[in-house]
Amino acid sequence: xxxxxxxxxxxxxxxxxxxxxxxxxxxxxxxxxxxxxxxxxxxxxxxxxxxxxxxxxxxxxxxxxxxxxxxxxxxxxxxxxxxxxxxxxxxxxxxxxxxxxxxxxxxxxxxxx
Amino acid sequence: xxxxxxxxxxxxxxxxxxxxxxxxxxxxxxxxxxxxxxxxxxxxxxxxxxxxxxxxxxxxxxxxxxxxxxxxxxxxxxxxxxxxxxxxxxxxxxxxxxxxxxxxxxxxxxxxxxxx
Numbered sequence: 001x002x003x004x005x006x007x008x009x010x011x012x013x014x015x016x017x018x019x020x021x022x023x024x025x026x027x028x029x030x031x032x033x034x035x036x037x038x039x040x041x042x043x044x045x046x047x048x049x050x051x052x053x054x055x056x057x058x059x060x061x062x063x064x065x066x067x068x069x070x071x072x073x074x075x076x077x078x079x080x081x082x083x084x085x086x087x088x089x090x091x092x093x094x095x096x097x098x099x100x101x102x103x104x105x106x107x108x109x110x111x112x113x
Numbered sequence: 114x115x116x117x118x119x120x121x122x123x124x125x126x127x128x129x130x131x132x133x134x135x136x137x138x139x140x141x142x143x144x145x146x147x148x149x150x151x152x153x154x155x156x157x158x159x160x161x162x163x164x165x166x167x168x169x170x171x172x173x174x175x176x177x178x179x180x181x182x183x184x185x186x187x188x189x190x191x192x193x194x195x196x197x198x199x200x201x202x203x204x205x206x207x208x209x210x211x212x213x214x215x216x217x218x219x220x221x222x223x224x225x226x227x228x229x
Binding site (some may be wrong): 004006031033035042043045048050055058074092094100102103104105106107 | 114147149154155156158159162194203211212213214215216217218220221222
């Protein structure tokens with residue numbers, strides 16, 4: 001099976017702009033979680049979607065949002081970008097949730113200037 | 114609050130020697146525990162998990178981990194390290210309950226350096 005794919009892999013944006021990142025989960029996986037990875041804060045949970053519904057949300061401002069489509073593909077959006085939003089954004093999919101492991105994509109490296 | 118601690122920022126071992134990367138956790142109820150590895154400019158790769166059952170869990174690439182409930186630890190081990198094992202290792206926990214749906218809590222990561 002193909003792994004989790006994320007597009008784009010690299011992105012450079014300017015403060016105040018918005019950005020949309022895309023994630024395609026492993027075929028058959030219905031749960032998609034998003035994480036932000038930075039050197040200072042490490043890996044932090046953003047949100048999780050299952051069957052087009054957001055089931056859980058981390059402690060991030062409302063500028064961070066997401067959605068999931070009927071084919072389980074997911075997008076996350078960050079509006080009014082700040083310098084501190086520069087990070088590696090990782091998407092992970094799992095078969096369902098509970099005790100199933102998450103499989104991660106390669107990430108999207110976002111740089112905000 | 115749930116948390117994961119990896120007390121060592123870096124672990125250095127010689128190739129062929131056994132390695133241990135430490136992890137302790139704090140979670141309400143029985144935990145789901147995971148180990149992931151990250152190579153430079155890559156996403157996280159799943160190594161192994163503990164859900165229930167035997168305390169010694171075997172995973173990918175010869176890695177194993179031992180769950181110790183009394184010490185709330187889940188240390189990653191490998192009998193003989195390879196230079197190619199050099200990478201960043203993350204321990205993660207998922208607690209029970211609807212508030213933890215889809216959410217892994219990660220430790221800060223431990224850099225493993227295996228020298229020839």
